[in-house]
Amino acid sequence: MSPDYLERIAAIHRELGLASAAIALPLQKEADERSLVRIEPHLGATRDGLWLDPGAALAWSGMHRAATRDGIALELISGFRSVERQRQIIAGHLARGRPLDDILRWIAPPGHSEHHTGEAVDIGTPGSPELEESFENTNAFAWLSGHAAEFGFMLSYPRENTFGVGYEPWHWRFRR
Numbered sequence: 362m363s364p365d366y367l368e369r370i371a372a373i374h375r376e377l378g379l380a381s382a383a384i385a386l387p388l389q390k391e392a393d394e395r396s397l398v399r400i401e402p403h404l405g406a407t408r409d410g411l412w413l414d415p416g417a418a419l420a421w422s423g424m425h426r427a428a429t430r431d432g433i434a435l436e437l438i439s440g441f442r443s444v445e446r447q448r449q450i451i452a453g454h455l456a457r458g459r460p461l462d463d464i465l466r467w468i469a470p471p472g473h474s475e476h477h478t479g480e481a482v483d484i485g486t487p488g489s490p491e492l493e494e495s496f497e498n499t500n501a502f503a504w505l506s507g508h509a510a511e512f513g514f515m516l517s518y519p520r521e522n523t524f525g526v527g528y529e530p531w532h533w534r535f536r537r
């Protein structure tokens with residue numbers, strides 16, 4: 362991670378009042394946006410403008426096809442997210458008066474989201490509310506638990522994880 366990047370992250374944290382917050386999540390690299398691959402609706406993208414790192418995109422498309430063959434609908438809810446976008450999201454919650462502790466339980470500080478890398482995906486399935494713990498009760502989650510590792514995807518934030526963040530059955534990270 363370059364000194365410029367570290368200084369940029371530190372400046373954002375100062376601006377948001379996070380400078381003294383205890384952050385257990387590791388720092389993540391921000392992907393070069395020019396290198397990202399757009400995920401199309403036939404590969405499960407649920408909205409416009411979902412982008413992934415090329416390796417993760419290839420792995421996602423393979424996993425999506427395999428799930429489809431098994432009768433499982435995987436939907437891509439989010440992929441790449443920039444440091445700047447993460448800053449805006451947290452600034453918005455702070456502006457609405459949400460307590461910082463609560464924000465940081467569910468939203469990574471800018472620089473610390475795996476979505477910056479373009480290698481993390483939030484996954485949904487039809488009929489299940491997005492980004493909710495009840496996703497763990499779906500056939501899609503059961504399928505992912507058995508097969509995601511074959512495609513290089515790992516659950517990042519299991520129950521009682523050591524990062525101090527909430528359980529996220531929908532969030533998977535591609536590891537090359």
Ligand SMILES: [Zn+2]
Pocket residue numbers: 476481482483531532533
């Ligand atoms: Zn996520």
